[in-house]
Amino acid sequence: MTASLKVAGLRHAFGELAVLDGLDFEVMPGEFVCLIGPSGCGKTTLLHVLGGLVRPNAGQVAVAGRALGGGDGDPRVGYVFQEPRLLNWRSVRENLRIALEASRVPLAEREPAIQAALARVGLLDFQHAWPLTLSGGMRQRLSIARALAIRPDYLLMDEPFSALDEMTARVMRRELLQLLQATPTTVLFITHSISEAIFLADRILFLTRRPARIFKELTVRLPKPRDYGSPELYTLEGEIVREALAAWGYYD
Amino acid sequence: MKGQAAPALLGPGAGAAPPGAGALRRVPMAAASAAALLAAWFLASALAPRDYLPSPAVVAGVLAENLRDSESYHHILASLRRTFGGFLLALLGGTALGILMGASRRAEYLCDGWVTMGLGIPSLCWAFVALMLFGLRESGVYFAVFCIVLPFVTVNVFQGVRALDAGLVQMARAFRLAPRAVLRHIVMPHLVPFLFGATRYGLGLAWKATAVAELVSQQDGVGYIFSKWFGLFQMPQVLAWTATFVLLMLATEVGVVRPLEAGLTRWRREVRL
Numbered sequence: 009m010t011a012s013l014k015v016a017g018l019r020h021a022f023g024e025l026a027v028l029d030g031l032d033f034e035v036m037p038g039e040f041v042c043l044i045g046p047s048g049c050g051k052t053t054l055l056h057v058l059g060g061l062v063r064p065n066a067g068q069v070a071v072a073g074r075a076l077g078g079g080d081g082d083p084r085v086g087y088v089f090q091e092p093r094l095l096n097w098r099s100v101r102e103n104l105r106i107a108l109e110a111s112r113v114p115l116a117e118r119e120p121a122i123q124a125a126l127a128r129v130g131l132l133d134f135q136h137a138w139p140l141t142l143s144g145g146m147r148q149r150l151s152i153a154r155a156l157a158i159r160p161d162y163l164l165m166d167e168p169f170s171a172l173d174e175m176t177a178r179v180m181r182r183e184l185l186q187l188l189q190a191t192p193t194t195v196l197f198i199t200h201s202i203s204e205a206i207f208l209a210d211r212i213l214f215l216t217r218r219p220a221r222i223f224k225e226l227t228v229r230l231p232k233p234r235d236y237g238s239p240e241l242y243t244l245e246g247e248i249v250r251e252a253l254a255a256w257g258y259y260d
Numbered sequence: 261m262k263g264q265a266a267p268a269l270l271g272p273g274a275g276a277a278p279p280g281a282g283a284l285r286r287v288p289m290a291a292a293s294a295a296a297l298l299a300a301w302f303l304a305s306a307l308a309p310r311d312y313l314p315s316p317a318v319v320a321g322v323l324a325e326n327l328r329d330s331e332s333y334h335h336i337l338a339s340l341r342r343t344f345g346g347f348l349l350a351l352l353g354g355t356a357l358g359i360l361m362g363a364s365r366r367a368e369y370l371c372d373g374w375v376t377m378g379l380g381i382p383s384l385c386w387a388f389v390a391l392m393l394f395g396l397r398e399s400g401v402y403f404a405v406f407c408i409v410l411p412f413v414t415v416n417v418f419q420g421v422r423a424l425d426a427g428l429v430q431m432a433r434a435f436r437l438a439p440r441a442v443l444r445h446i447v448m449p450h451l452v453p454f455l456f457g458a459t460r461y462g463l464g465l466a467w468k469a470t471a472v473a474e475l476v477s478q479q480d481g482v483g484y485i486f487s488k489w490f491g492l493f494q495m496p497q498v499l500a501w502t503a504t505f506v507l508l509m510l511a512t513e514v515g516v517v518r519p520l521e522a523g524l525t526r527w528r529r530e531v532r533l
Binding site for chain 2: 059093096110139140154156
């Protein structure tokens with residue numbers, strides 16, 4: 009099976025400041041991979057590179073075997089940011105339509121795609137509403153619906169639930185997994201929450217402090233759907249936290 | 261404590277004035293301030309020596325008389341045409357230039373100095389430049405108004421582009437929005453409040469510029485009428501014509517600019533903190 013996303017020898021620096029220090033990893037089609045690292049370690053820069061927003065100094069990113077930024081057949085990237093980043097002056101449905109249009113989804117498929125995407129996140133009744141009239145959780149749902157509606161080659165998520173309260177975040181994590189079951193998608197998910205990573209991920213990549221390297225890789229073998237309160241998750245989290253904190257130098 | 265403080269600041273009742281409350285308060289306040297102005301005017305005219313300052317009643321009488329004369333409408337329409345024509349040209353040009361300066365460092369550095377200089381050039385200078393370039397042709401007035409208003413629109417739009425949310429621009433790039441779509445769906449809607457700021461200021465400026473340019477080069481329009489009546493020291497006429505145009509600009513603001521702004525910023529207005 010060809011990897012959905014293949015990263016090789018990725019390096020990047022902003023001037024003197026080295027941010028990414030030789031990253032190599034692959035993400036398989038339909039796989040949910042969490043990237044975890046201390047704050048300021050270069051996670052967001054990595055996501056920007058993978059989203060084609062930043063051109064790396066060195067290394068390759070291949071999507072389904074083709075180089076990213078190669079020009080023809082640029083991949084469709086679904087991006088969910090920490091904030092919803094919606095067009096607040098466009099209605100809920102317009103926000104989706106504009107993304108679909110930009111992704112060159114054929115005209116005839118747009119309306120069904122909008123309806124389906126809104127239905128999946130429970131926002132169909134709000135399709136004509138202004139985004140700012142929605143709650144924070146609903147806005148982030150719309151942002152997720154937007155990213156999935158374009159049927160992306162892969163989905164990049166940059167701490168999408170960290171700005172929400174914990175209860176909303178828990179509900180949304182569960183919903184995200186249900187969404188992905190309905191529409192299998194390759195996901196690269198950035199977080200600094202170990203419990204979130206264990207709940208969501210098929211595999212977790214651990215990054216060092218800046219400049220970021222991968223120092224550990226963990227396949228989470230617990231069956232999905234997982235349960236937040238379960239002892240297995242709790243035990244696993246405890247082990248990982250100890251190891252990660254040591255590696256990030258929080259224990260002296 | 262916490263339970264009390266939070267609703268007071270952000271609870272559903274806080275920012276959500278009952279619909280129409282703003283209008284209820286606005287009308288009596290505006291009426292009161294207009295009445296105060298009229299009263300002060302009455303008093304001043306009673307105290308002023310001879311007929312330096314005619315009373316509002318006299319001016320209103322002259323105004324009513326003028327409005328019965330069909331020739332007045334020719335002058336009013338000429339000035340309105342020049343004011344709005346010149347302003348719209350400057351709005352288009354200033355928006356384009358402001359966006360260009362916001363989008364390109366090179367454009368910013370090239371134009372920055374000119375725009376700052378333009379802000380400081382007196383209307384009268386442009387009126388004379390227009391007279392030299394266009395003679396007595398009406399296009400000279402449009403040129404003068406355009407040159408006077410352009411820098412103000414440009415500065416407003418440029419500030420607007422600078423205030424653009426970098427996160428949204430990043431989102432647009434991640435979703436591969438074409439430059440046209442970015443302009444249409446992100447830049448222009450974001451600029452709406454800045455454009456209305458430019459319009460408020462720019463229209464008033466355009467009207468003043470029109471009056472000056474007409475005074476210098478035209479044989480019709482309110483500016484021309486001003487100089488005619490002032491030359492004859494007919495203060496009731498001078499004030500009546502001032503009042504005519506001030507009222508017209510006020511009507512534009514209340515009847516056109518405000519409803520348009522309210523419509524275009526509905527997405528924000530309907531939000532209640």
